[in-house]
Amino acid sequence: MASKPSIPKGTRDFSPTEVAKRQYIIQIIKSNFEKFGFQPIETPSFENSETLMGKYGEEGDRLIFKILNSGDYLAKANATHLENKDSTKLTSSISEKALRYDLTVPFARYVVQHQNEIEFPFKRYQIQPVWRADRPQKGRFREFFQCDADVVGSKSLWQEVELVQLYDTVFTTLGLEGVTIKINNRKILSGIAEVIGASDKLIDFTVALDKLDKIGEDGVKKEMMEKGISEEAIEKVQPLFNFIGTISEKINQLSVLLAESNEGMKGVEELRFICDNVMKLGLNTSILDLDVTLARGLNYYTGAIFEVAPPKSVAMGSIGGGGRYDDLTGIFGLKNMSGVGISFGLDRIYLVIEELNLFPETVTATSKALFINYGDTEAFYGLQAIQKLRASGIKVELYPDNAKVAKQFQHADKRGIPFAVIVGAQEMESNSFSLKNLVTGEQVLLDFEGLKKALS
Template identity: 60%
Template sequence: MFLGRFLKYLGFFISESDTEENELENKKIESFFREKFELKKVTQEVSEKALRYDLTVPFARFVAMNHGKLSFPFKRYQIQPVWRADRPQKGRFREFYQCDADVVGSESLWQEVELVQLYLKSFGELGIPVKICINNRKILSGLAEYADISEQLIDFTVALDKLDKIGKDGVIKEMLEKGISQEAVEKLNFLFEGLSTKDTLDLLKEKFKGIEVGEKGIEELEFVLNKALELGVNDEVLVFDITLARGLDYYTGAIFEVKAQGIQMGSIGGGGRYDNLTEVFGVKGISGIGISFGLDRIYLVMEELGLFADNKTPKIEYLFANYGDEEATEAMKVIQK
């Protein structure tokens, strides 16, 4: 199913090495290595390696290395394992498969709209009811500027990203521990009030007067929401979530997170726009956007929803009694049908 959808929306398949240079940690992709698996002393001659954390950073490296040969916008899909130094439990793995879809070389917001459609079509065919949460990193940057904590943007977004896990009090506690002032926390308290999309946007427009990055984030968000609505996407399925942060700090625009409705499971998809990632590898000016499907969690969700029931795939089993070469020949003929 995924291959059929990807061939329709994307077209190119690529595959990458399972390891990445550990020195990327020094190139300001801090969150990329937050839960990395390091491989010490691979050899005495080569640089230190780490098992691949995601598929986006390796893809950015691929684009940087081959940008002179690619035709932009370049669309690709990729299905490979990734690794996390995590504590295994239900829905959390040290090794799992990601299925990524990315478009690079285009700043058009229609790419965001198209990837939302890819999500909905894919999960619709699987029979999984989902909610797609959307936010914009420019809005988060605007909030940081509004609260006078622009220098602590990463600390702010990393703490906010944990809201589902540790709750409002836990997020506020972590912000304070990271040195974010009580005054700033109070200015941001409205984030936790659960306002409607309209009320939240109206409030943001008021607070962002004169904050250019925040105003740009609202403009981009409204474009995606409005165009998706015009194309028939239910506004209860694609939902603005102002607390959505996505811990990876290479995102610069729209960010997404997908959850299965009615199932206690972490996100089964996520992604966003990244404008500066190829710059880490020496090539500037190539904007990209990508989404990911977490195949292992999707499998667990489908199991819980009973989408693998026996009556979904009826089968007939045969037992052949082999009494000699003639009977074996007939049995082999049947098996090959």
């Protein structure tokens, strides 16, 4: 007896309903990307290993899916590494390619490789799947889509202003009102570490600070001291533990705290420019908030940092994020190519919309009518009408088999098709169609134009 088939952990099959809902989200994101001037590109699902390895840190490298070389992949394996079971060193000799971990590094490779064909500033969007050998959990999968928009070749902060507007426009269109677009700046975090004399412990400091909402002030202070940050240094950043007020008030507090740090003050002025202009232009339904504990991608981002939290009524992690990077393409030899980008978390957005019951009913709408099959003659008559209805953009279909009528009606019911079109000898003689409402049971006799109008 054959074993029951299965799929790898962290991957999913999607039903027609789920695909329709995902496409609904993707279409809204895509249309707004294009509305804001972003152009689509696509890159291969797998890259040369050297393109990906070493770009995400040690943890990232561990999560990259490696692809074994085709054929006898052990033929070129290093005998010493094989004998010593040194998997880290062995991998490079048996695997020359890997599935992409994200869309950003492939994008950097794309820019460098096609730099002579690209008109800068280059506004690109990309909606494709990525793969990570992570531990699956709610909202986290091993195969998932990323929806990225980036601008490279410009240091203008107006790009950050527009990206905040893009977030707001997409989430408003999706009906997700009350999302919080959190913003911070890498320079501010560096400035804080500098002011307290802990520049060498920037990562430890920010990782601890990022846990403020989870372990509280005392927990953060304890972790900082365990990492070697002095009590005196922690005392200097006491204002951060009660960092409240409007965005303007928060920026003013940072100006005082970071007055002696050139790097920190640059971050303050960048934040002031972005936030002031966003607030002047206004947002539709989103909330902009300055969050000094936000510390994503410290080894990567150099300026503004973004993270989007769902409405407070939903328990879910971030549904978007991004930031400014000053040397993305430097990893491939093209220096001083500044960029800024954001990403939408498709899978988490789906879960949030589902939980809040915000998907329109029309998203999963199936065929409007099923033509009942009474035989070849009747089927041909029906298909002539079906052809015309489809040309008018109306979703209709013919039941393929001359099965029992009850079975055909049951099929329509299970598919959620609201109407049945009945064509027998009487209808063909009068060049008409009987349209039955499968919800109310009402049935009417119509000519083609009447049928078309009823199903429109």
